[in-house]
Each structure stands twice: as structure tokens, then as C-alpha cells.
Amino acid sequence: MAVTAVTTVAVVGAGIAGLAAAWGLEQAGVAVTVLESERRPGGVIVTERRDGFLVEGGPDGFLAAAPDLPALARELGVGDRLVDQLARGATVWTGSRFEALAEGRAAALLGIEARGEDLGAGFRSFDGGMAVIVEALVARLGRATRTAAGVTGIGPSARGYRLALTGGSAVDADGVILALPAFAAARLLATLGVSPARALGEVVYQPSVAVSLAYRGDQLGRPLEGTGFVAAATAPGVVRACTYASAKYSGRAPAGHVLLRAFIAPSDDEPGVLAHAELASLLGIAGAPLWTRAFRWPRGLPRYEAHHAARVARVRERLARLAPIAIAGAGCDGAGVSACVRSGREAAREVVRRLG
Ligand SMILES: Cc1cc2nc3c(=O)[nH]c(=O)nc-3n(C[C@H](O)[C@H](O)[C@H](O)COP(=O)(O)OP(=O)(O)OC[C@H]3O[C@@H](n4cnc5c(N)ncnc54)[C@H](O)[C@@H]3O)c2cc1C
Structure with missing residues (x-):
């Protein structure tokens, strides 16, 4: 298998949660690659x-009551929009x-x-629609975002993780953030042997x-x-x-x-x-x-069931025993766009902290 890139943290999924996570990592001075299976970043924001x-x-x-999007927009220079x-x-x-x-x-x-x-x-919202915040994030992340680069499996490596991509290439990373729909995160965590993650597949x-x-x-x-x-x-x-x-x-x-x-x-x-x-x-x-x-x-x-938060907490407890890896996004911490930004940024902080 050809290893095409060596990076520090791989963010899987370029929805708003993944892009916000990647931005948090960049701000902390961590090299990042965002891997997105579709040809377009943004996930459900279109x-x-x-x-x-x-x-x-x-x-x-x-x-309007949540401060996360306005704060992010100001950092990215689109607060006036x-x-x-x-x-x-x-x-x-x-x-x-x-x-x-x-x-x-x-x-x-x-x-x-x-x-x-x-x-x-x-x-x-934004004057040009919700894509304004996605476009601003992608622009600031520059070449870090790779589209048409779906992750098909994750395994441990000497460095941290090796992520297999569609088409047969791979990316090595010291840390990983999965900012995917819960069912997709469950599938990838299964390839890593994280059994409590099966519950994410039931969201x-x-x-x-x-x-x-x-x-x-x-x-x-x-x-x-x-x-x-x-x-x-x-x-x-x-x-x-x-x-x-x-x-x-x-x-x-x-x-x-x-x-x-x-x-x-x-x-x-x-x-x-x-x-x-x-x-x-x-x-x-x-x-x-x-x-x-x-x-x-x-x-x-x-739509979360009553015990959703406990399920997510169990997955996070298990992930805390591995090399730095975190989960984020609508499948974990709330479906609203603001909650997804908060979740992505929190995952970035967690991985930065664990990378030391
Ligand atoms: C129709 C609709 C209307 C909504 N309206 C509102 C609203 O008005 N206000 C509000 O606050 N929220 C709203 N929401 C909710 C909110 O938009 C979403 O919950 C949020 O944008 C999800 O962001 P995310 O990053 O967690 O996930 P997603 O946007 O789903 O991003 C996940 C990304 O991961 C990618 N991916 C999947 N598998 C892989 C893989 N194996 N490898 C690499 N990449 C992969 C996907 O292609 C996708 O780009 C709405 C949602 C919908 C669907």
C-alpha cells in the first residue's frame, strides 16, 4: 500500500464539525489533513x-443565542456577513x-x-447563505482539505494511526478526529476494534x-x-x-x-x-x-434516544485509552450547526491536549 502523506492529525469528514475541528488544530499550530469522501466540502451545508x-x-x-458561529465567523474574517x-x-x-x-x-x-x-x-444566517462559513473555512485551511478521499479503514501504526483511503492509498497520522455521521464513525471505529462504537451505528x-x-x-x-x-x-x-x-x-x-x-x-x-x-x-x-x-x-x-449521551460517553472512555483520537459532529453532541462547531472545536482541543 502506497503511503501518500504523513501528517500530524487527520480529520475525517469535511462537514461543519470536521472543518471547525481542523481550524482549531491549525490555530493550535498542528498540521492537519481533512479527508472528505465527497467531491464537495460542507456535508449537509449546501x-x-x-x-x-x-x-x-x-x-x-x-x-441566534449560540455564540459559536459568530465567534468562528469573526475569526475567519466573515463576521460582517x-x-x-x-x-x-x-x-x-x-x-x-x-x-x-x-x-x-x-x-x-x-x-x-x-x-x-x-x-x-x-x-x-449569512448574506450568501450557510456556505459562507464553509467557504471561509476551506479557504483558510488551504490545501489541507482533500475531497474525493473517503476513509475506508483505520488501524494502529508505529506513529499513531494509518488511514486507508478509497483507491488504495493511505495517510499516516499521530492523531485522528472522526467528524462523521454516527453510522459512518461506527463503521470506521469497528475497523479499529472499538466495540462500544457499535452503539453509534444505532443512532x-x-x-x-x-x-x-x-x-x-x-x-x-x-x-x-x-x-x-x-x-x-x-x-x-x-x-x-x-x-x-x-x-x-x-x-x-x-x-x-x-x-x-x-x-x-x-x-x-x-x-x-x-x-x-x-x-x-x-x-x-x-x-x-x-x-x-x-x-x-x-x-x-x-434524533437521539434517551441514553444517547451515555452511549457517546462510553465510546469516548474507550477512545481515551488509544493514541489521540476523538469523535465529533451531529451524531454525538447535538444536531444544530452551532453544536457541531462546538463539538468539532472541543475534539480539536482534546486531541491537541493528548498530543502533548
Ligand atoms: C435538511 C436539513 C436542514 C437542517 N437545518 C438546520 C438549521 O436550520 N439549523 C441548524 O442549526 N441545523 C440544521 N440542520 C442540522 C445541521 O445542518 C447538521 O446536523 C450539521 O450541519 C451536521 O454537520 P456534521 O459536520 O456533523 O456532519 P455532516 O455535514 O454530515 O458532515 C460529515 C461529512 O463526512 C463525510 N464522510 C462520510 N463518510 C466518510 C468517510 N468514510 N470518509 C471521509 N468522509 C466521510 C460526509 O461526506 C460529510 O461531508 C439541518 C440538517 C438538515 C439535513
């Missing part, structure tokens, strides 16, 4: 531009009418875990489809109120929630246009057609959308 619209495939913001929510408040679709929801309840109903007062403070990830729909403003029968709606569990239909993206943050649609984003359960039917049919009737929309764009997340947000 922002696209189309015809003057700005479309989010994954998260569209982060908890943070934006606040334009609109506040959301409604619930009961199946027959829209009713006002208390501030923060919509996020809670969607499974975003945070204290009530933190949810009440709303969300923030349930919920499938969802996020469909963005673009309209002319004059197609909407009435003004949009608040940031969107959540459908009550008892309400019929496929749309479980809808964000009024262009009302929530500035710059999401060109003047005189509207961008909506619906969350629907996976189905074999065309998501844009399904979502438009329902939104047209709920929001009084005339005519077809200008276009739609669907992002499918077969394993999107993790």
Missing part, C-alpha cells in the same frame, strides 16, 4: 444560486386553518433541540426532502406572515413544514419574487410537484412555480 435566488439544501441558519432574521413568528397548519405559534415552537416541533429561551431568540437519522420553489410575487394570493408554518401531526398532506425563505432572510429572492422551502416526507413522486400542489392550495398560489429544486436527505437529522 447553498446554490439560481436566477438571482439563493437556495439552501440543508440548514438555512443557526440559533452575518444576517439577522427579517421576519419573526410562525404558524401551525391544523388541517383547516393557520394558528399562531409561540416564538421558538416551530423549531422545537421540527426537532431542533435547544432550551426554550434559546429558540425564542430566533436564528441568524437514528430521519429522512427528509427539502424542496425550494420559486414564484413571482404576484402569484401569491395573500401576503406571507412570519417565517413559515409547521403542519400539525394530525394535518393531512405531504408538506410537514414550510419556510418562507425570502421573507426570513434578505437576498434569498430577486425583487418582486418569492422563495419557499417545503419539507416533505420521502416519496417516489416528484417532490416539486407534490409540494407545489399543496402549497398552492394552502397559500393561494396561482400558476406553476418558475422552478423547483429538491434536496433528498435519506439520513438527514439525527
